[in-house]
Amino acid sequence: MRLVTLCLAAVVLCSLLAPGQQQERIPVGVEKARKARTLPTVPPQLKPLPPWRLADPARLQQEADELAKLAQLIPSQVQEVKAGRLPKDLSERLKRIEELSRQLRRELSP
Numbered sequence: 076m077r078l079v080t081l082c083l084a085a086v087v088l089c090s091l092l093a094p095g096q097q098q099e100r101i102p103v104g105v106e107k108a109r110k111a112r113t114l115p116t117v118p119p120q121l122k123p124l125p126p127w128r129l130a131d132p133a134r135l136q137q138e139a140d141e142l143a144k145l146a147q148l149i150p151s152q153v154q155e156v157k158a159g160r161l162p163k164d165l166s167e168r169l170k171r172i173e174e175l176s177r178q179l180r181r182e183l184s185p
Contacts, residue, residue, distance in 0.1 A: 130182040142175040 145168050152162045 135179065135182065138175050138179055142172060142179065145172050145175070 148168065149165075149172075152165045152168070155162055156165070
C-alpha cells in the first residue's frame with residue numbers, strides 16, 4: 076500500500092512539473108516579424124541605364140502630357156455614359172491611354 080501511495084505521489088508530482096518543461100508557443104506572425112527585424116537591410120543599388128536604353132526626355136514628357144490630358148477627359152465621358160450617351164471616341168481614348176502607359180512603363184523601367 077505504501078508503494079502504491081509513493082508511486083501515485085510521484086505521478087502527481089511529475090504531472091505538476093511537466094507544464095513547466097514546455098516552451099511557450101509563439102504565434103507564427105510574431106516569429107516572422109522577429110526574424111524580419113533581425114535581418115540586415117541592404118539598400119537597393121541603382122544601376123545606370125545602358126546607353127541604348129536611354130529615352131529621349133522631350134518625347135517622354137510629351138507622351139506623359141498626352142497621357143495626363145487623356146486621363147483628365149475620361150471622368151466626364153463616364154458621366155455621359157451614366158446619362159445614357161456613349162461618346163464615340165471613348166474606346167479610342169482608352170486604347171491610347173493603354174498604349175501610352177505601356178510605352179512609358181517599358182521605356183522607364185529597367
